[in-house]
Each structure stands twice: as C-alpha cells, then as structure tokens.
Amino acid sequence: MPNEQQHPNESELPETAVQLNHTAVYARDRQLSAEFLAVILGLKIGAPFGPFLPVDLGNGVTLDYYEKRDAPIQSQHYAFLVPDEQFDHMIARLEAVGVTYYADPSHTEPGHINRLFGGRGAYFDDPDGHNMEIMTRPYVRP
Numbered sequence: 315m316p317n318e319q320q321h322p323n324e325s326e327l328p329e330t331a332v333q334l335n336h337t338a339v340y341a342r343d344r345q346l347s348a349e350f351l352a353v354i355l356g357l358k359i360g361a362p363f364g365p366f367l368p369v370d371l372g373n374g375v376t377l378d379y380y381e382k383r384d385a386p387i388q389s390q391h392y393a394f395l396v397p398d399e400q401f402d403h404m405i406a407r408l409e410a411v412g413v414t415y416y417a418d419p420s421h422t423e424p425g426h427i428n429r430l431f432g433g434r435g436a437y438f439d440d441p442d443g444h445n446m447e448i449m450t451r452p453y454v455r456p
C-alpha cells in the first residue's frame with residue numbers, strides 16, 4: 315500500500331542511485347579500437363591500466379578496451395550522447411577515415427543521419443564490429 319506522504323513520483327525512482335563507472339570493451343587490438351573511438355568522438359586515451367586501455371568519456375564513465383583473442387568478439391551496442399555542436403565534426407571524422415555511418419541501427423540507410431527525439435543521430439561500426447551510436451538527444455521512453 316503506497317504511503318500517502320510519499321511524493322507522487324517517488325515510487326518510480328530507483329531506491330539507490332547507481333552510476334555506471336566503467337565497462338570492458340572487447341577488441342582484437344585495444345590500441346587500434348581505443349584510438350578509433352577517441353579520434354571519432356574527440357576524446358583522449360588514458361594510460362594503460364593492466365590489460366585495459368581506457369577511454370574516459372568525460373561523465374565519469376570509462377570504456378576499458380581489453381584484448382580478446384581466444385574467441386570471436388560478440389558485437390555490442392554502445393550509444394553516446396554527444397554535444398550538438400560536435401555532431402557534425404564527428405560525422406566529418408567518420409567520412410575522413412572512410413567509415414560509413416547510417417541513420418538506423420540495422421545499417422540500411424548509409425550516408426544518412428536520423429532526427430529522433432528532436433536531435434540528430436547516426437550509427438557506425440568500430441573496428442571490431444561493435445555498433446556505435448552517436449546522438450544529440452537521449453531516447454524518450456514512454
């Protein structure tokens with residue numbers, strides 16, 4: 315039974331605020347893949363940390379590139395909320411390195427961006443086939 319003193323939206327909030335701090339990103343060549351992302355997004359690669367090569371995203375989250383050579387790499391999806399004024403630069407960098415971008419996650423609309431949620435977005439593969447997404451507005455969930 316809901317507490318009548320409770321704020322109407324309080325029951326929808328998580329009980330604990332948890333922030334993603336880091337995650338490992340599998341790569342055949344951690345230097346190549348970390349550099350690719352850093353160049354496209356305009357980020358820097360950090361100092362190696364054991365087997366990990368970190369790319370700090372600037373919001374407290376680190377992608378730790380980790381080499382996996384014993385089995386095929388399963389493609390994952392990583393989505394980045396990017397500043398609107400940086401979006402065109404990122405698209406230009408993809409074009410400069412010859413990487414096709416797409417408007418959709420299934421990669422059926424090459425060379426196009428999307429305009430979801432009042433922003434702009436695009437998808438592209440990283441060197442290991444991870445499906446990367448850049449967007450200027452977060453998804454609006456119902």
Ligand SMILES: [Fe+2]
Nearest residue numbers: 391392393447
């Ligand atoms: Fe996505």
